[in-house]
Amino acid sequence: MLADTFSLPAYCQRIGFTGELHADFATVQALMQYQLRAVAFENLDVLAGKPISLNPDDIVAKIIGNKRGGYCYEINGLFAMALTALGVEWQFVAARPMFYPVKRPRTHAALVVKLEGKEWLCDLGFGSYGIRAPLSLAVLDTPVMQDSDTFMLSHENGDFVLKALVEGEWANQYGFNLCPVEWVDFAPANWMNSTHPDAVFTQKPLIVRFTENGRNILFGDSFKQVSGQTVSKRSITPDEQAMILAEHFGLEA
Template identity: 75%
Template sequence: MLAENFNLTAYCQRIGYTGELRPNLATVQALMQHQLRSVPFENLDVLAGKPISLNPDDIVAKIVGRQRGGYCYEVNGMFAMALQALGIPYQFVAARPMFYPMKRPRTHMALLVTLDGAEWLCDLGFGSYGIRAPLRLDVLETPIPQGCDTFMLSEEGGDIILKAQVEGAWAKQYGFNRCPVEWIDFAPANWLNSTHPDAVFTQKPLVVCFTANGRNILFGDSFKQVDAGITTQRTLAPHEQAAVLEEHFGLRS
């Protein structure tokens, strides 16, 4: 799905990466962490009533050209373009979010990347309890610390389940299988997430950006900062939101 306007050098400049570019795990992990810290997960265009385009050229123009972020299809799509430019095999998977009280459709997009004969889960678009580095798919029931978070992959009913440790307990985040999914298959989910009145993205601002030791989260008028496991939170007045978006998420109106 490489866009005609994708340029690997421009992408690296956008995410602040100046290291080596090789088709190996070290490069993939470094690119993933740099993108997570510079390209926020955000739904501001959804709230503004703007269509969320899945055209690869539009994604590049938005994230690289206009210095914006996006939600899972956009940020994971952007990362897929970088993988393709490096010659790294990958496939899209459709994942079912599992933190809701009721069963939800498989509307989340993630990536399975093949490196050194193994498959790795990469995901740069899951918001607060998203992984911070690739997870090897054949390492199950094993806690994997990533910064201030700890994750684990399990297998249930033919699905691989991503779990995060939340307040001392394992909380299911989403489940997926290895069935390959094509880019166009996410069009209905994109439409639902960007237009349905019950979708979380249509209701209030949701912006997440990772930091070296945690993450910054804006949800509605609540601004939360997690740093080395310590959480601070405050309520923003309407006039404060623009400054917080620029200072902590690199987003300008």
């Protein structure tokens, strides 16, 4: 996946990465972490009633040109363009969110990257309990610490299942398999997530930006900051939202 307008130097400038670029694990991990900390997971366009374009050039214009964020298709789509420009092999996977009380369709887009003979889950667009670095598909049922978060991959009923340790308990996040998925396959899910009245993205602001040891989360009128094991949470007024978006998420309302 590559847009005509995508520039690897412009991408690196957008995420603040100034290191050397190679088609290796160290570079992919670094780009993933820099992008997580620079590009917010956000649904402001959905709330404004604007269509979410899956056109790669539109994604480049939104995130790199206009310094915005996006949700999984846009954020992971941009990362896929960077991987393509690097010459790294990857594929999309369609994941089923598993934290809802009822079974949901496979609406989440993630990436499996092939590096140095191994396969790694890379996902920059899952929000609060998203992984913070590539996660090996070969390491199953083993807790893996990433900064202050702990994750684990299991294999259940034909799917890989990503789990996060939440308040001392393992919580399923999503399941996926390695069935080939094309970019166009996400069009129905994108339409549902951006228009259906029951979708979480159409109801209230949901904005997440990762930090070196935690994340900032704005959900509705609740603003939460997580730093290691320290969590602070408070309600904000509509008048405060613009300031919070600019200061903590790098976004303009």
